[in-house]
Amino acid sequence: VFGYVKPLHAELKVKEYEFYKSLYCGLCKELGRAGRLFSFTLSYDFVFLALVLLSCSDEKLCFEKKRCIAHPLKKRVCVCTEKALEYSANASALLLYYNLRDDIADTKGIKSLGKRMLLPYASHLRKKALSVQSELDALIAARISELSEKERSSCDSIYESASVFGELLADVFCSYTNEKEDCAQGRILRQIGYHTGIWIYLADALDDYKDDLKSGSYNPFIASGTDLSDPKELERVGEALVLELDSVAKAAELLECEDEGIKAIIKNIIYLGMPERIATVKKEKYEKEKTK
Amino acid sequence: MKDPYKVLGVSRNASDEEIKKVYRELARKYHPDNYVDNPLADLVQEKMKEINEAYDTIQKERAAQKNGQSYGSGYSSSSSYGANDPRYIKVREFINSGRFSEAESILNSVAQSDRGAEWHFLKGCVCARKGWYNDAIRHFENACYMDPNNPEYRSALGNIKARSAGFSTQADSTRSYGGGCSTCDLCSSLICADCLCECCGGDLISCC
Numbered sequence: 001v002f003g004y005v006k007p008l009h010a011e012l013k014v015k016e017y018e019f020y021k022s023l024y025c026g027l028c029k030e031l032g033r034a035g036r037l038f039s040f041t042l043s044y045d046f047v048f049l050a051l052v053l054l055s056c057s058d059e060k061l062c063f064e065k066k067r068c069i070a071h072p073l074k075k076r077v078c079v080c081t082e083k084a085l086e087y088s089a090n091a092s093a094l095l096l097y098y099n100l101r102d103d104i105a106d107t108k109g110i111k112s113l114g115k116r117m118l119l120p121y122a123s124h125l126r127k128k129a130l131s132v133q134s135e136l137d138a139l140i141a142a143r144i145s146e147l148s149e150k151e152r153s154s155c156d157s158i159y160e161s162a163s164v165f166g167e168l169l170a171d172v173f174c175s176y177t178n179e180k181e182d183c184a185q186g187r188i189l190r191q192i193g194y195h196t197g198i199w200i201y202l203a204d205a206l207d208d209y210k211d212d213l214k215s216g217s218y219n220p221f222i223a224s225g226t227d228l229s230d231p232k233e234l235e236r237v238g239e240a241l242v243l244e245l246d247s248v249a250k251a252a253e254l255l256e257c258e259d260e261g262i263k264a265i266i267k268n269i270i271y272l273g274m275p276e277r278i279a280t281v282k283k284e285k286y287e288k289e290k291t292k
Numbered sequence: 293m294k295d296p297y298k299v300l301g302v303s304r305n306a307s308d309e310e311i312k313k314v315y316r317e318l319a320r321k322y323h324p325d326n327y328v329d330n331p332l333a334d335l336v337q338e339k340m341k342e343i344n345e346a347y348d349t350i351q352k353e354r355a356a357q358k359n360g361q362s363y364g365s366g367y368s369s370s371s372s373y374g375a376n377d378p379r380y381i382k383v384r385e386f387i388n389s390g391r392f393s394e395a396e397s398i399l400n401s402v403a404q405s406d407r408g409a410e411w412h413f414l415k416g417c418v419c420a421r422k423g424w425y426n427d428a429i430r431h432f433e434n435a436c437y438m439d440p441n442n443p444e445y446r447s448a449l450g451n452i453k454a455r456s457a458g459f460s461t462q463a464d465s466t467r468s469y470g471g472g473c474s475t476c477d478l479c480s481s482l483i484c485a486d487c488l489c490e491c492c493g494g495d496l497i498s499c500c
Contacts, residue, residue, distance in 0.1 A: 011467055159424040166423070184335055191332055195423055226426075240426035242456040247423055249459065250327060254335055271463040 004203050005048040005196065007265055008272035016265050018077070022063060023047055026079035029066060030089040042092070045200070050081075050088040051266055052192060053176050055257035056185055059084055084176075090129035091172050094137055097126040098144045105148070106217065136175045143168035151218045158220040162201040169197030184254075191251035199244040199274065206237065207281045234286060238278065245274055296346035296353075308354065315347045326458075328451070329420050383414050392421050409439035413448060420452060428452060 007020060027050055028042050054061070059082055065075040079085070100122050104115050130137050143164060150161040173193030174186045205212075205220050209228050212219035221228055221237075228234050249270045257263050297304050302314050322340050327333045379398055386395035396418050402411055416431030432449040439445060 157424065157427050159419075159422070159427060163422065163424065188332060188335070198423055236429055237426055239429060239453070239456050242459050243425035243452065244423060246455055246459040247330065249462070250330060251332055253321065254332060254339065267466055271459075271466040275463060 003043045003045065004200050004274070004277050005269060006044045006273045006277065007268045008276050011268055011272050012265065016261055016268070019079075019261055020047070020265055022077040023050060023079045023085075025066070025068065025076045026081070027085050027088055028068065029078050030085045031092065032068070033089075046088045046092040048196075048266075048269055049091065049173065050084050051262055051269075052173065052189070052252070052255070053084040053087065054081065055252075055259065055262045055266060056177075056189065056255045057084065058258075087133070087176055090133045091136065093122075093125040093129040094133065094140050095172070097122040098140055102144060102148060133175075136172065139171040139175065140168060143171065151223075155220075155224055158202065158205070158224045158226060159198070161220050161223075162198045162205075163194075165201040166194040166197035169193040169200070188251050188254050192248055195244045195247040195251070199241060199248070202237070202241060202244075203274075203278060203281065206241075206278070207285065210285055228286070234282070238282070241278055242275065245270055294342070294346070296349040299342055299346035300350070311347070311350060315343070318343050329417070331421070377410070380410055380414060387414065387417055387421075392418050409435045409442065409445060412438065413442075413445045416448060425452070 009017060012020065024042070024044075024047050027047055031042055062080050063077050064080055066078050067075050100115055100119055104119065126137070147161060147164045147168070150164055155161065170190040170193035173196075174189040177183065177186050177189065202220070206228070208217075209219055209221055211217075212222060226233055226237070228237065249267075252266055252270060257266075297306075300311065300314050300318065302311055306314075319340070322336050322343065324333065324336055324340065327336045330336075379402065383395045383398050386392070386398070395414070399411065399415050399418065412431040412435035416428045416435060419425070419428035419431060429449070429452060432445065432452060435442070435445040436449050
């Protein structure tokens with residue numbers, strides 16, 4: 001499900017690009033602390049999580065030059081924070097574990113072999129994250145089991161499963177604040193997480209629609225009888241995804257962020273990077289077919 | 293109270309014009325109309341209040357002789373409904389008071405055969421609030437299809453479409469090179485260049 005939330009690099013200022021890169025490296029380092037191999041599982045979505053969390057806390061950032069295995073020749077600048085990166089890394093470990101377990105349950109036979117081999121490693125990572133984020137682990141576990149239940153039963157609306165994933169991300173985003181759940185900041189973070197979650201889930205479903213039709217795997221569009229080969233349906237889904245982003249943008253607008261750079265990157269991701277991703281999926285998966 | 297200049301994000305030496313411009317931009321951005329059907333609407337109202345207060349304070353500070361004008365304080369979204377079915381009146385009450393799950397459970401209890409234009413409209417409102425936009429658009433479309441002359445249903449569909457159009461406009465302005473160089477920039481640059489030339493003894497624009 002991961003890897004859809006990225007900035008549009010071409011529209012970033014150089015300093016913003018550099019900052020984004022060093023945040024990515026910082027998060028990668030943070031993941032590497034739990035296990036070297038784990039660094040390779042880093043996805044852009046969690047850099048977005050870290051960015052949003054940074055924008056709503058007044059944490060001090062520092063920059064350090066470090067070596068890493070992916071780029072052995074040159075030291076890279078990494079962002080270090082007190083809390084935000086560690087939290088994002090833990091959340092990413094927990095989601096990786098549950099996602100993997102879910103995938104293994106879905107796929108049968110030899111295909112799941114690779115994932116089966118990864119599972120003990122992921123559960124080792126989860127154990128480490130569990131020691132700090134046990135509450136979040138319980139929340140995610142509950143949402144994941146709710147999600148797989150929804151995916152097994154038939155439903156009328158694409159949102160019945162999508163909104164569960166939205167709630168899951170809402171939990172991930174808002175568990176970061178220690179204050180009460182109904183404080184302003186918590187509510188804003190919940191909204192960002194909820195709509196981003198629905199967007200990711202549906203973007204992924206849009207991407208996999210044709211493959212899932214062939215393989216018969218679960219897809220919310222197929223399950224709800226939404227025929228995406230009908231251009232009208234496809235257009236409506238596109239519009240709905242834009243509205244989802246609009247809600248993310250409006251919630252993000254309310255974050256009290258002092259750092260103009262971070263604000264600009266978040267804006268870039270929501271307004272340019274994410275729509276670009278949908279445009280690419282539509283072009284690759286839906287427009288090519290027509291010309292054939 | 294917060295520093296009013298910080299609230300607006302302007303420096304203390306900003307001109308009145310600049311402050312007005314920034315204020316207008318902020319007022320547009322956080323206008324409650326942008327947050328209709330948004331669970332964060334109350335936060336936006338607070339933010340707007342804060343901005344209005346900051347702007348007023350600066351105005352008063354800067355021009356004691358003038359009376360500080362207050363901008364846009366009377367935002368309210370009210371709609372008049374003309375429903376007949378007592379169930380739908382109840383649903384509308386629930387929607388207006390923000391109790392969406394109660395509204396939805398009444399709607400779901402309506403038999404499939406009784407689901408007319410109004411049902412689709414109200415269901416669409418509940419869906420939009422939950423962020424189920426694909427369903428919301430579909431229900432609004434159905435409502436308009438069943439009752440094409442109803443202004444309420446039309447405007448609901450129009451509003452949700454306008455929102456996605458608004459997002460695209462915003463996205464375009466996020467791109468760099470959006471503004472370009474206005475005629476005004478061009479003239480002032482030429483005048484500056486002329487001044488610089490004159491300092492060194494030359495001349496760029498001979499008439500001034």
